[in-house]
Amino acid sequence: MQYLPEIDCDIPNLDLLSLIFDSPYCWAKSETIIHAEADNETNHLTKSEAGIIVRRLAFVLRNEFGIGISGAGNDVVTSVCSNHLLSPSIFFAVIASEAVYSAASTALTVRELARQIQSSKSNLIIATEDTASTAIEAASICNVPLERVLILHSMSFDRALTPSVDSSQNYLLETREFPWARISEEGILKNRVVALLYSSGTTGVPKGVRISHKNFVAEAIITQTAIETYLSRQHVFSEFQYRTIAHLPSAHISGLQGYFINGAMMGGTVFWMPKFVFDDFVHAAKKHRPTFISTVPSVYLRIAKSASVSDEFHSLQHAQSGAAPMGPQLQKLAESKLKCKISQAWGLTETTGAVTWLPWDREDSTGSISQLLPNTRLKIVDESDRPVPDGNSGEILVRGPNVTIGYWENDEATKEAFTADGWFRTGDIGARKDGKFYIVDRKKExxxxxxxxxxxxxxxxxxxxxxxxxxxxxxxxxxxxxxxxxxxxxxxxxxxxxxxxxxxxxxxxxxxxxxxxxxxxxxxxxxxxxxxxxxxxxxxxxxxxxxxxxxxxxx
Structure with missing residues (x-):
């Protein structure tokens, strides 16, 4: 037995860049400010300005570094950048140059970063000042020439992209443009890998999750449809203004999908913090009045138990929790402080983000992970892959257009991750009770x-x-x-x-x-x-x- 969402929606056959910068599906207008520095919002980018930077950086990648010359999907560019105003532009430019964007955590050691570079066969590395030394050391281990280690600056109006060996060379001054290829063929959209995200590695060596154009576009449209349905029910579509704060590191799926893509899709602004400092986060909320945040239970715990937090988050229309289960008691405490409802979303890197979340005009205080998003399917099975009755726990299997096509150069892991009929094994143990889904725990934990x-x-x-x-x-x-x-x-x-x-x-x-x-x-x-x-x-x-x-x- 498989569980179905309340509604499905049409997923357009568009590449990711065309979706964001050149389609009516994206709610952001040309003049919409889609990215701004949280500490100084006058340092910002409109969608039109971001598109120009993307095309110019794509020209640099193709013509200065030969990225994409050998064919689409053959080159990998590793980004080990903290949250920067131009981080999304780097992401889109890599895709525009027909390469694969490999996101690396800023917390990686030299050894861990070198392992990721070697695994992905990356031949170009982009870092920020805080990660430059790690990137340079890892590049040396991997025999990547230091002129192919680039350092990004984009906060405090210091905008530059320079080689690590020559800070006088600023590639952001390039004025020539490289237009991205408009893709509409469904097979290419489904199979062309544009991003490589390494799993958290809580057990064993991290695996590279392959994310395609189709995966990103599907997740964007699915999420947008869920919000649009709520806004239509409440008759507040024209009044809604999407604002969020990029406070969690962006080198994971919630960063790429939530900060790089979804903000523009909702027609609003993402305010960027270079790193998470709790007091700075609270100050940014007071200053920019976010209408939506998605964060982790540990942050909600800080908010709930901090005597210094008062009305800073009262602008929120909804808050979302993910990455780990949140108990009903913590949810209640945090909701009391935020003065808005919190729902739990659930998803994985392999599902390009959320599979479940709760419509903003509904409530749940039982600790469930909410309900299925459009176009997703879910089963709960025992160790023999047989569906379990409601109330019984089992492994959650999912399928949908947002599910990865597999792992990077790891056929064995890909085979193990899917059933014979194409369902993805999440490794999460869950149950369905009274029509609601619950996570019991990770299977391996x-x-x-x-x-x-x-x-x-x-x-x-x-x-x-x-x-x-x-x-x-x-x-x-x-x-x-x-x-x-x-x-x-x-x-x-x-x-x-x-x-x-x-x-x-x-x-x-x-x-x-x-x-x-x-x-x-x-x-x-x-x-x-x-x-x-x-x-x-x-x-x-x-x-x-x-x-x-x-x-x-x-x-």
Missing amino acids: LIKFKGLQVAPAEIEAVLLEHDQILDAGVVGMPDPQISGNEIPRAFVVRKPGKSPMSEEDVKRHVRDNLASHKQLRGGVKFADFIPRNLSGKILRRKLVQIEENERLSKI
Whole structure:
């Protein structure tokens, strides 16, 4: 049995650049300011100005560096850039030059970045000042000439794109243009890879997710249709102004789809913060009055528990949470502070972003991941790929025009990720109850205790309800008494300014709220922070590694 959305919509056969810059589907007009610096909004770009920069940068890529000369999709350009005003223009210019844009996290070490460059066979690297040294070292390891490491400047009116070996050469001064190819053939749109995003790598070596024109366009239209349906129901279409703040790093699917693409599609402005600083985020919200934000539970936790936040977010019409489950109690606390409703969206890099979200005029306080977006399909199956009854948990499978065609040069991983009839295996364990979808946990993160499955996310949600806990992460540890058994261990960050809570206080809180098999038999460790990746997901492997290092040091 497969679950269907309330509505579907038509996905145009257009390439991504034509969709944004040359089609009626994009709500932004030529004069619409689509990108602005959060700290100084006079440093901005209209859609028309962005289009000119894209064509000029595409000319530079093609004629100065030979990008795309050997054919579409053969060259890869790696971007390891912090949030910059011109980051979206770099993305679109790479695609316009018929190359593949490979997004690299600014948090990568030299070794990790070199591995990504080698995996993608990238031959051109674009960095910002804060990542330049890492990019240069990684380029040297990968035998990429330093003149092919470019440094981007675009904040505080300092606009330049220079080779790392010659800062006097500014490629943004180029006036010649390279027009992108208009593509309408469905087969090309579906199969031509334009972006390469590496999975978060919480287990094993990260895999490169191939995203096509069709994937990006479908996700953009699907998201736009969901918002348009809400606006039409509320009869406020002409009054709505889309404004959001790019506060999370853009080197992931929420950044590319949410910041680079969706803002223009909604006809509004994305205000750019170079990096996330909580107080700066609050200040930007007060200044720019966002109407929509999408962020992670840890940010909502900061908002909910911060005494310095008052009315800064009261301009919001809706807020969205993703990347990790958010418990009903945290949702309630955050909604009270924001004065607007929060819904949970769910999706993956492999689905080009959201598969589910809640219409803005509906409410849910049960912790569900909302409902299917248009054109998406979902199944919940057991280990034999048989559909499970409502109320039972199983792995979530999805399909739709926004689902990746597979992994970069990894046929084995691609084969394993899809069923024989084309459904994508998400690795998420979910259930459908009372017509709503819920995430139980990641399949590979479940703790197995005496034959029972324990979801770390469920324990974490309970821990975060405690007013003395700022953050928490839970992992499974080997049971010293039962071979092959696992027991939950919590890592807890105590909220400052409170009387110190003890390990027994934490255990008692869990004992009072969860069943016997979900208790913290592995103990409690107090920590200064919980390691997370840039999209907000807990890096459980790092918590496990901390424990392993401590154990080995005692031998």
